Amino acid sequence: MSERKVKLAIIGVGSMGSMHVKDLTSGRVSNAELVAVCDIDKAKADRFAAEAGVPAFYDYKDVLGMEGLDGVVIATPHYDHTPISIAFMQAGKHVMTEKPVAVHVKDARKMAAAYEEAKKQYPDLKFGIMFQQRTYGFWRKIKEMIDGGDLGRLMRATWIITDWYRTQAYYDGGGWRATWSGEGGGVLLNQCPHNLDLFQWLVGMPKRVAGFAHIGKYHNIEVEDEVTGYFEYENGMVGHFLTTTAESPGTNRLEIIGEKGKLTFEDGKLLFDRNAVSMLEDIRVSTKPYDKVEHSLEEVPFTHHGEFGHRFMLENFASAILDGTPLIAEAPEGINSLTLSNAVMMSTFEGKTIDLPFDEDAYEAKLKELAANSTFHKVVREGEAKDMSKSFR
Numbered sequence: 001m002s003e004r005k006v007k008l009a010i011i012g013v014g015s016m017g018s019m020h021v022k023d024l025t026s027g028r029v030s031n032a033e034l035v036a037v038c039d040i041d042k043a044k045a046d047r048f049a050a051e052a053g054v055p056a057f058y059d060y061k062d063v064l065g066m067e068g069l070d071g072v073v074i075a076t077p078h079y080d081h082t083p084i085s086i087a088f089m090q091a092g093k094h095v096m097t098e099k100p101v102a103v104h105v106k107d108a109r110k111m112a113a114a115y116e117e118a119k120k121q122y123p124d125l126k127f128g129i130m131f132q133q134r135t136y137g138f139w140r141k142i143k144e145m146i147d148g149g150d151l152g153r154l155m156r157a158t159w160i161i162t163d164w165y166r167t168q169a170y171y172d173g174g175g176w177r178a179t180w181s182g183e184g185g186g187v188l189l190n191q192c193p194h195n196l197d198l199f200q201w202l203v204g205m206p207k208r209v210a211g212f213a214h215i216g217k218y219h220n221i222e223v224e225d226e227v228t229g230y231f232e233y234e235n236g237m238v239g240h241f242l243t244t245t246a247e248s249p250g251t252n253r254l255e256i257i258g259e260k261g262k263l264t265f266e267d268g269k270l271l272f273d274r275n276a277v278s279m280l281e282d283i284r285v286s287t288k289p290y291d292k293v294e295h296s297l298e299e300v301p302f303t304h305h306g307e308f309g310h311r312f313m314l315e316n317f318a319s320a321i322l323d324g325t326p327l328i329a330e331a332p333e334g335i336n337s338l339t340l341s342n343a344v345m346m347s348t349f350e351g352k353t354i355d356l357p358f359d360e361d362a363y364e365a366k367l368k369e370l371a372a373n374s375t376f377h378k379v380v381r382e383g384e385a386k387d388m389s390k391s392f393r
């Protein structure tokens with residue numbers, strides 16, 4: 001292992017970026033150090049720069065040529081992930097972007113193409129994304145079980161993730177939030193990228209998507225705050241994704257059904273109801289009209305670090321730069337969760353099921369139209385100071 005520390009700048013030091021600053025300055029990331037902060041809000045940039053003893057920048061373009069800089073972590077509002085990532089990769093700097101990779105798939109593809117282009121000149125360039133939940137022990141255990149064949153052929157995956165409760169004060173607390181022009185979406189784009197990423201990471205991508213999203217149903221916002229997504233897979237598996245920011249206490253329950261049993265994760269417990277024989281086989285061969293397949297319930301042990309996980313992602317990003325350790329999440333993989341999110345919205349807007357790959361140009365055009373025709377009056381109110389730790393799942 002190299003003794004050298006990777007030199008990183010944080011672009012955007014708001015709620016999330018300031019946590020990355022803390023992780024990098026507290027010594028909790030063993031192989032990386034903070035060398036600059038950048039924010040268009042001068043006061044913020046100056047404050048964090050002074051606290052960390054690093055230079056402040058107010059325009060990311062001024063960071064591009066910084067001597068000795070290895071890479072950046074981008075924690076700006078989502079639309080800016082695209083131009084900022086591309087600019088740094090073109091300058092040969094490693095990039096870790098916050099989730100979602102972009103607002104729409106068209107932008108994400110531009111980023112992936114820029115990465116491929118930049119790698120021709122800088123073959124060791126890294127482009128990661130902050131999907132820190134991929135480090136959580138229970139999701140890793142579920143992935144291990146699915147990939148290892150414990151469930152056999154997958155038949156249904158249902159995620160009820162309705163514990164992303166947000167009040168109006170949350171939405172009023174930031175000018176860019178929950179607007180078509182500033183954020184480009186609601187619960188699917190802000191709260192759910194982690195869940196949608198895990199969904200595709202665990203069970204893959206569907207071929208068809210239907211969505212029923214409600215715009216500002218429980219909040220005074222112009223984007224979606226309650227969503228039902230329905231996914232159909234090549235092998236016949238079906239998926240359901242139910243989310244909202246309007247349920248308290250809400251539910252976080254993932255059920256994955258395979259021919260060999262039912263895996264559920266809820267309230268920190270992973271349970272596997274294991275079938276003695278394949279239920280698909282049993283459906284075919286059993287002579288008993290009503291009897292269920294013999295099954296036994298077991299609690300599945302797993303180890304979990306118990307943290308939010310961002311610092312492990314920063315450490316992994318730095319290791320990838322230093323010694324080629326594989327990234328936990330490559331940024332172009334963010335296209336999958338974004339596809340699910342965009343397709344659910346497209347299905348809602350068009351009132352029909354969407355085949356994947358879908359018309360990504362049409363979705364970008366729709367977002368532009370929504371932003372251009374918006375008559376929504378955004379109210380920004382100073383709320384209580386945000387405690388970001390309450391926002392993570």
Ligand SMILES: NC(=O)c1ccc[n+]([C@@H]2O[C@H](COP(=O)([O-])OP(=O)(O)OC[C@H]3O[C@@H](n4cnc5c(N)ncnc54)[C@H](O)[C@@H]3O)[C@@H](O)[C@H]2O)c1
Pocket residue numbers: 011012013014015016017038039040041044058059060075076077078080098099100130131132174190391392
């Ligand atoms: N991984 C996670 O768990 C997680 C959690 C929260 C937020 N996020 C992501 O982090 C990003 C930021 O969210 P937030 O809640 O911190 O928002 P925020 O509004 O609190 O902070 C954004 C900061 O970026 C600055 N900014 C805006 N445009 C900029 C630009 N062009 N250059 C430099 N600075 C700029 C703003 O002044 C602000 O300080 C979003 O993409 C969000 O999805 C990720």
